[in-house]
Amino acid sequence: MPIRLLSPEVASQIAAGEVIERPASVVKELLENSLDAGARSVTIAVEEAGKKLIEVADDGSGIPSDELELAVARHATSKLIRSDELFSISTLGFRGEALASIGSVSRMTVTSRVQNEKEGARLLVEGGNMAGKLTKVGATVGTTMRVEDLFYNVPARLKFLKSDVTERRAIDALVTRYALAYPEKRFKLSEGKSVVLQTSGDGDRRSILAALYGVDVAKQMLEIQSEEEGFRLTGFISPTSLTRSNRRELTFFINGRWVHDVSLNTALLQAYHTLLMVGRYPLTALFLEIPSEEVDVNVHPAKAEVRFRTPDKIFSFVQRSARRALLAYSPVPNVAPSLWGTRSQETSRTGLDWTIAHDEGLLVSSDAQHAFGSQSSVISNQSSVSSNQSEIANRQSEIASIPLLRLIGQIGASYLVAEGPDGLYLIDQHAAHERVLFEKLMTQHAMQN
Ligand SMILES: Nc1ncnc2c1ncn2[C@@H]1O[C@H](COP(=O)(O)OP(=O)(O)OP(=O)(O)O)[C@@H](O)[C@H]1O
Ligand SMILES: [Mg+2]
Incomplete structure (x- = not known):
């Protein structure tokens, strides 16, 4: 022809x-x-x-x-x-x-x-x-x-x-x-x-997020606001408890443009490394603003892909920002075992002094909150007394050995499953409840005397 x-x-x-x-x-x-x-x-x-x-x-x-x-x-x-x-x-x-x-x-x-x-x-x-x-x-x-x-x-x-x-x-x-x-x-x-x-x-971005994912999910999403050397990242990422089985919900905008960028997705997934099960992916709506000369948008007819001038810098900025947000909301500190046995009389408490941070999926003893300055508090059951009772004092070491735990779930409305620095914890809910009541009674008794 x-x-x-x-x-x-x-x-x-x-x-x-x-x-x-x-x-x-x-x-x-x-x-x-x-x-x-x-x-x-x-x-x-x-x-x-x-x-x-x-x-x-x-x-x-x-x-x-x-x-x-x-x-x-x-x-x-x-x-x-x-x-x-x-x-x-x-x-x-x-x-x-x-x-x-x-x-x-x-x-x-x-x-x-x-x-x-x-x-x-x-x-x-x-x-x-x-x-x-x-x-x-x-x-x-x-x-x-x-x-x-x-x-x-x-x-x-x-x-x-x-x-x-x-x-x-x-x-x-x-x-x-x-x-x-x-x-x-x-x-x-x-x-x-x-x-x-x-x-x-x-x-208000969170209300639009609710239109996209529903109110429940929107409430749980973690907000990111990060700025470094002319780069700015804002938006939302899901906590580790909120995942999908595919990458479709990874949304990135660069300078107001919706783009699909494999390296940004990878940066984000690296931020979640070890925090998610294999085959699970987070939900994100992230908005990256970078100087316009840092990005070439003329590489794809529908402008859905871009090239970065300094991809490594942007990659690590995104990864760092997301990781920081994840850890800020779900602190899993490195626990030195010695920490748990060294409490002063002033800070000592009686009973199982739990705070359950539902949003973060954390089960945190108030002692742990003291030690690590965690801000989470949704349900708290706190009481403190001056421990002049020898029986109470004897229990201090036992209580002190409970580390910071991350609540994973519940089995058959009977056991709480939690993850700690040294492994998995199964807490008998019924027994724990009895213990809480017992501690309350002991405290009342100590006060009356
Ligand atoms: N909604 C609008 N309001 C005002 N001007 C518009 C609007 N839509 C198009 N135009 C004008 O028409 C021109 C052509 O639009 P068109 O979308 O074809 O090209 P473009 O936006 O310049 O580039 P691209 O092809 O990358 O979208 C624009 O440059 C703009 O001046
Ligand atoms: Mg146009």
């Missing part, structure tokens, strides 16, 4: 294939455009898992009417001028390709208005071609993108889509993660008649 130049339509569809793979890719590109335009509120409506309709409306800066035709052309962007700017990109978009790609595989209507124009303008693109002329319309400031009949002219692509449920889930996951990354913006996602997600834009 002789060599021929591809027709613009075919070339355009090939290029679109790299960027627009499924309905969620359209949502991502439109969302990112809205965020780049400084929108404070983004409303997304989806029908038939995005195959029939995806509409993204924002209150951003808008597109001037005389630039509307250019906006949907390939390689047309307002975000990049010189090639050297590619290495210090501060916007989510820069390739000038998204709208052209979406327009070539759908029926796309752009309606937009800027502040200093009285009217808005509308343009319809069908399968990569302008359908009719630009028309003036009444519109509020901002942009509304309507994408109908996605892949209507690429039936092969339609066949590769997963079930509607899976495609819808991909959209939900995407929008929820962007809402998490931009908690100060208002997001609304509706599918058909039902509203799937609505955020208030009040900056």
Whole structure:
């Protein structure tokens, strides 16, 4: 077959294939455009898992009417001028390709208005071609993108889509993660008649986390705030007691962009090293901010992957930050056995003086808290007396030998299973309860006398 130049339509569809793979890719590109335009509120409506309709409306800066035709052309962007700017990109978009790609595989209507124009303008693109002329319309400031009949002219692509449920889930996951990354913006996602997600834009990430994972999980997630040499890591990681059987819940944003980076995932998993069972993975929503010249975002057509200038530095920063947060919330100190036998009369207590830190899964004797300064306290049963009773004094060494234990679980509502520095502990719950009551009585008795 002789060599021929591809027709613009075919070339355009090939290029679109790299960027627009499924309905969620359209949502991502439109969302990112809205965020780049400084929108404070983004409303997304989806029908038939995005195959029939995806509409993204924002209150951003808008597109001037005389630039509307250019906006949907390939390689047309307002975000990049010189090639050297590619290495210090501060916007989510820069390739000038998204709208052209979406327009070539759908029926796309752009309606937009800027502040200093009285009217808005509308343009319809069908399968990569302008359908009719630009028309003036009444519109509020901002942009509304309507994408109908996605892949209507690429039936092969339609066949590769997963079930509607899976495609819808991909959209939900995407929008929820962007809402998490931009908690100060208002997001609304509706599918058909039902509203799937609505955020208030009040900056509270934990409430958005609850929309993603449920209130229980959101409450347990550990917050990270770490800063070092111009790098900043914020967000949440799950405690060791909260895991999944796959890595799908490892979310990383770098400079406001959702990326999939194997090395960052590895850094994170190393932070959990020895703390998780084999085959279990944490949940994370982490937001890394680094100077834009530290990261090359122009290595993947959908910008889902990046390259770092100093990968090792970033890797160890992430690993250190996550490990620090994990240990801060679940302290498992190195216990010197001698510590447990050297308590003064002033600090001595009677009875099994437990504090059960449910959130951290720790079973901590209050003595241990003294020794290590643990802040955890959910349920406490503390009482102290001056021990002038010889019987009580005799028990001090016995009590003193109970180390810091990490509560692992419960067996048959009868035994508490805990992990200590020298192995596994099985605590007979019934006996422990009797002992607590006994200690209380002894204390009362000592006080009365
Ligand atoms: N929601 C919007 N609000 C304001 N301007 C927009 C919006 N969407 C697109 N634009 C304008 O249209 C241009 C083209 O958008 P498009 O998404 O195709 O390219 P890009 O965002 O510059 O780069 P990329 O292809 O990497 O996304 C943008 O540079 C921007 O000027
Ligand atoms: Mg864009």
